[in-house]
Amino acid sequence: MSILVIAEHDNTSLKDATLNVVAAAKEIGADIDVLVAGSGCSAAAEQAAKVEGVSKVLHADNAAYEHQLAENLGLLVADLGKDYSHILAPATTNGKNLLPRVAALLDVAQLSDVTAVVSEDTFERPIYAGNIIATVQSEDPIKVISIRTTGFDAVAAEGGSASVDAVDAVHDAGVSSFVGEDVASSEGPELTSADVVISGGRGMQNGDNFKLLEAVAEKLGAAIGASRAAVDAGFVPNDMQVGQTGKIVAPNLYIAVGISGAIQHLAGMKDSKVIVAINKDEDAPIFQVADYGLVADLFEAMPELAEAL
Amino acid sequence: MKVLVAVKRVADYNVKVRPKGDGSGPDLNNVKMSINPFCEIAVEEAVRMKEAGVASEVVAVSIGDKSSQEQIRTALALGVDRGILVETDEEAQPLGVAKLLNEVMKQEEAQLIILGKQSIDGDNNQTGQMLAALGGMGQGTFASELKIEDGKALVTREVDGGLQTVSLKLPAVVTTDLRLNEPRYASLPNIMKAKKKPLDVKTPADLGVELKAGVKIVKVAPPPEREAGIKVESVAELVDKLKNEAKVI
Ligand SMILES: Cc1cc2nc3c(=O)[nH]c(=O)nc-3n(C[C@H](O)[C@H](O)[C@H](O)COP(=O)(O)OP(=O)(O)OC[C@H]3O[C@@H](n4cnc5c(N)ncnc54)[C@H](O)[C@@H]3O)c2cc1C
Numbered sequence A: 001m002s003i004l005v006i007a008e009h010d011n012t013s014l015k016d017a018t019l020n021v022v023a024a025a026k027e028i029g030a031d032i033d034v035l036v037a038g039s040g041c042s043a044a045a046e047q048a049a050k051v052e053g054v055s056k057v058l059h060a061d062n063a064a065y066e067h068q069l070a071e072n073l074g075l076l077v078a079d080l081g082k083d084y085s086h087i088l089a090p091a092t093t094n095g096k097n098l099l100p101r102v103a104a105l106l107d108v109a110q111l112s113d114v115t116a117v118v119s120e121d122t123f124e125r126p127i128y129a130g131n132i133i134a135t136v137q138s139e140d141p142i143k144v145i146s147i148r149t150t151g152f153d154a155v156a157a158e159g160g161s162a163s164v165d166a167v168d169a170v171h172d173a174g175v176s177s178f179v180g181e182d183v184a185s186s187e188g189p190e191l192t193s194a195d196v197v198i199s200g201g202r203g204m205q206n207g208d209n210f211k212l213l214e215a216v217a218e219k220l221g222a223a224i225g226a227s228r229a230a231v232d233a234g235f236v237p238n239d240m241q242v243g244q245t246g247k248i249v250a251p252n253l254y255i256a257v258g259i260s261g262a263i264q265h266l267a268g269m270k271d272s273k274v275i276v277a278i279n280k281d282e283d284a285p286i287f288q289v290a291d292y293g294l295v296a297d298l299f300e301a302m303p304e305l306a307e308a309l
Numbered sequence B: 001m002k003v004l005v006a007v008k009r010v011a012d013y014n015v016k017v018r019p020k021g022d023g024s025g026p027d028l029n030n031v032k033m034s035i036n037p038f039c040e041i042a043v044e045e046a047v048r049m050k051e052a053g054v055a056s057e058v059v060a061v062s063i064g065d066k067s068s069q070e071q072i073r074t075a076l077a078l079g080v081d082r083g084i085l086v087e088t089d090e091e092a093q094p095l096g097v098a099k100l101l102n103e104v105m106k107q108e109e110a111q112l113i114i115l116g117k118q119s120i121d122g123d124n125n126q127t128g129q130m131l132a133a134l135g136g137m138g139q140g141t142f143a144s145e146l147k148i149e150d151g152k153a154l155v156t157r158e159v160d161g162g163l164q165t166v167s168l169k170l171p172a173v174v175t176t177d178l179r180l181n182e183p184r185y186a187s188l189p190n191i192m193k194a195k196k197k198p199l200d201v202k203t204p205a206d207l208g209v210e211l212k213a214g215v216k217i218v219k220v221a222p223p224p225e226r227e228a229g230i231k232v233e234s235v236a237e238l239v240d241k242l243k244n245e246a247k248v249i
């Protein structure tokens, strides 16, 4: 038994999500190899070699892998992966895009968003927007699994000394190409790994008012998130959406401002350690999951909060 | 070009589904069933392509038991031309669904298939990617914009860092994100008309696919309950609690 972890990186550096996936792999318990596939990504491969618990880094460096196109990477991972018992990746948009493709090429099922390891073939995962936790067993020879990073505490980024082996195989499916990207410039910490997250909903009324959240976020070193309603209304970009179909967060402190608490939003944040809700409607469902609820007009409460911190 | 849309019957998104008492699965007794919201967006996109003259025909495909005919009828009422039900009483998992859709796509010689990015019951987010792999096709997942240009699909994707645009050779697979479009409602006359539109029924065997379940549900349980919290009276009290009680700031 051995495990192949697909690293999340941006060609320059390894993303934290990889550390949570290695943690999940350690719980399964077997040798852990990490694949760093990209273009000009040797720095990320070097970083992966230092991660605690990693035996070997596979470093596939080619222009075909530059933008993580699933059509190309899928062929590479399916090819390398057939010798492993488990193939793991974080349940990021990259992981979600790639893993099912790998599974289909290997003719096996895929398990999405695993939050706990029960045994080498049995895992827990939320379904129905997190209203049900299913324990599922895979009957396939190769288990292809995306890991919900909030379910596993990251392993140390330093301390390991794995070898780095070059993978020369080049797979270019030739059916897709990268055209461009519009990457949101985020200054603060990353939403999915921040210690504190403060999110705004429809109650914010417009994008400009998110400045009220920024003032508090700066004081707390928080990342800023949003409900789907706020994204839909164009207040903020899509990559800030927290929820069943957006990002899953589980910080130490989550502050929901002007968010009603729909099932789909709760699915993305209810595993946070401490939840604060600020809403002017005392019957808003968000108060049912909040440790501390403040019934108030956010336009008064937020400046006051920024002041008090 | 011919466009397929995959529509799945799921518990309505407004329902909070709970586990059955014996923990054997979700309790769907008397639960309102609907078209998966992401599939509604897929239908809308395909119908708009037809209206814009880009698509010549739009065919909705669903895999499930007889009752999935309802969701196909809904798609027909929204402007889809005809429907195909691949009828099975067995639970169809994403790989099986992808195999069936791949066969339908070949039979229909479709140039594009639009699926939802995720079904809101199993929260899998797999079928489109699997189908694309099986067919050796390009995939534009989590799409917030779709254009057909020079015989290629130009897809803007919602990714963790923002937006990414890819160009795909046809035939291709696209899966929808929430912001791709705002689905319309079916009008009463269109609901009546939909009853007369063709709906073919096939079986997995007709398509030469054997369904197997690679994943077994051992048990289901409710998520851990959060302990009831308290209401604070003021911002000052909130800050005090966060500092001295919860110790998170
Ligand atoms: C398939 C599907 C997937 C979805 N996925 C997601 C998802 O991933 N994430 C997500 O968030 N949603 C998701 N949704 C949408 C979800 O159902 C809700 O519509 C959405 O979460 C509501 O956002 P909201 O709470 O900001 O808005 P609303 O429900 O409109 O709530 C606004 C709140 O602001 C409060 N408010 C207004 N003014 C003030 C003020 N001045 N001061 C204080 N409070 C104020 C109001 O009392 C109200 O409670 C999904 C829906 C579907 C169908």
Ligand SMILES: Nc1ncnc2c1ncn2[C@@H]1O[C@H](COP(=O)(O)O)[C@@H](O)[C@H]1O
Binding pocket: B006, B007, B008, B009, B036, B038, B039, B042, B061, B062, B063, B064, B092, B094, B097, B114, B115, B116, B117, B118, B119, B120, B122, B123, B124, B125, B126, B127, B128
């Ligand atoms: N049984 C099914 N019938 C038709 N389409 C399906 C079925 N299962 C999944 N799909 C399609 O695949 C998408 C993603 O589903 P999933 O991979 O289960 O999250 C759905 O939104 C549908 O478009």
